[in-house]
Amino acid sequence: MQKLKDDEIQNYLEQVEGWTVDDGILKKDFGFKGFRTALEFMNMLAPIAEKLDHHPDWSNSYNRVVINLTTHGARGLTKNDFKFAKEADRIAKLLRS
Secondary structure, eight states: OOOOOHHHHHHHHTTSSSOEEETTEEEEEEEOSSHHHHHHHHHHHHHHHHHHTOOOEEEEETTEEEEEEOBGGGTBOOHHHHHHHHHHHHHHHHHHO
């Protein structure tokens, strides 16, 4: 995957809600009703990470999941980071409805 340029990152960033870029890392903090839902969110995202061969740096604390995305091989953000972000948003929306 090819590293995105700054203007490309801005275009992709407009397509995802609540994500920020800090020091070349795409980040978002998700909140859920409780621990079980937060864990379910991570479990639902795991096969997507495998399919994309793109694994997030993430952490869980009770009802929160923090996701940090970057493509280490490209030394920055790529389209895969934003594909994963969109899937995370889609799953979070399902679990919150």
